[in-house]
Amino acid sequence: MCGRYALTATPKEISEFFDLADLDDFPARYNIAPTQPILVVMSSERREPGSNLPERRAFLARWGFIPGWVKDPKEFPLLINARSETAIGKxxxxxxxxxxxxxxxxxxxxxWRRPPKETGVKPQAYWVRPKKGGVIAFAGLMETWSSADGSEVDTAAIMTTGANATIRHIHERMPVVIAPEDFERWLDCKTREPREVADLMRPVQEDFFEALPVSDLVNKVSNMGPDLQKPVAVSPPEEEPPKKAKPDSSQMSLF
Known part of the structure; x- marks a missing residue:
C-alpha cells in the first residue's frame, strides 16, 4: 500500500489547499498507477512578498522512486512506497x-482486501476517501535521478504507516496523511531534520477515512472514469487474525 490513488479535485481547489500559485488546467484522474506522472508539492527557497511561509511549487514526477546512486533503473526494483518506520535509515x-x-x-x-489463496475468494477492491471529502496530502519523498547521458527525471514515492482501525480489516498499511497545519514543518528540509518530523508519520485519526467496496474495474489501468468509485454490495468479511508485518523489502513490491 499504496498502489493506486485518485486526484479528482480541480486545479483551483488544489492550489488553495496547498497555498500554490494558480495551476494549469488538467483533467480529473480516477486511477493513478505506478510509473505514471503524478503531481507533487515541494518547498521552494524563494518566498512570497510579505509572507513568512516558504513558497511552494507543484510539478510532475514519476511515481516510482529511483535513488541517485542507481546505475540502471531497469535492474532496480520499483519503489512506489517508503515505509515510514525505516525510511530515515534506509x-x-x-x-x-x-x-x-x-x-x-x-x-x-x-x-484490496486479499483473502487467503486457499479460500478461492477473489480480492475485493475498496475506494478509501476522506469522510468530509476534499483534497488530502500524502507524505512523500522525491529524488531526481540522472542518467549517464545527462538526462534527468524527477521520481517520487508515497510514505506508508500501519493502518488504523478503519483500514486494518482491508490491509495492514495505509498512506501517511499530513494535515494542513503541518505542511510547513514536513516540507522544511532546510532547518528540520527527519527525527524532528517523525511524529507526523503516524496513522490518521480513526474517523478520517471511509472505505467503500467497488468493482474490479480499478484493476485495469486503462479504466479511468468516475464509475471506478461507484460503491457495490459485498458480503461482510469474516474476521481474520491480524496479518504479520511484512519485512522491509515489501516496500519494493507493487502492493
Whole structure:
C-alpha cells in the first residue's frame, strides 16, 4: 500500500489547499498507477512578498522512486512506497528524508482486501476517501535521478504507516496523511531534520477515512472514469487474525 490513488479535485481547489500559485488546467484522474506522472508539492527557497511561509511549487514526477546512486533503473526494483518506520535509515530513502520531503495531492486511494489463496475468494477492491471529502496530502519523498547521458527525471514515492482501525480489516498499511497545519514543518528540509518530523508519520485519526467496496474495474489501468468509485454490495468479511508485518523489502513490491 499504496498502489493506486485518485486526484479528482480541480486545479483551483488544489492550489488553495496547498497555498500554490494558480495551476494549469488538467483533467480529473480516477486511477493513478505506478510509473505514471503524478503531481507533487515541494518547498521552494524563494518566498512570497510579505509572507513568512516558504513558497511552494507543484510539478510532475514519476511515481516510482529511483535513488541517485542507481546505475540502471531497469535492474532496480520499483519503489512506489517508503515505509515510514525505516525510511530515515534506509539507504534508498535516507538522503530524500533529509533533503527532499514532498506532499502528494490526492482525493483518496484504492486498496484490496486479499483473502487467503486457499479460500478461492477473489480480492475485493475498496475506494478509501476522506469522510468530509476534499483534497488530502500524502507524505512523500522525491529524488531526481540522472542518467549517464545527462538526462534527468524527477521520481517520487508515497510514505506508508500501519493502518488504523478503519483500514486494518482491508490491509495492514495505509498512506501517511499530513494535515494542513503541518505542511510547513514536513516540507522544511532546510532547518528540520527527519527525527524532528517523525511524529507526523503516524496513522490518521480513526474517523478520517471511509472505505467503500467497488468493482474490479480499478484493476485495469486503462479504466479511468468516475464509475471506478461507484460503491457495490459485498458480503461482510469474516474476521481474520491480524496479518504479520511484512519485512522491509515489501516496500519494493507493487502492493
Amino acid at each position: 539507504a534508498s530513502f535516507r538522503a530524500a528524508m533529509r533533503h527532499r520531503r514532498i506532499l502528494i495531492p490526492a482525493t483518496g486511494f484504492y486498496e
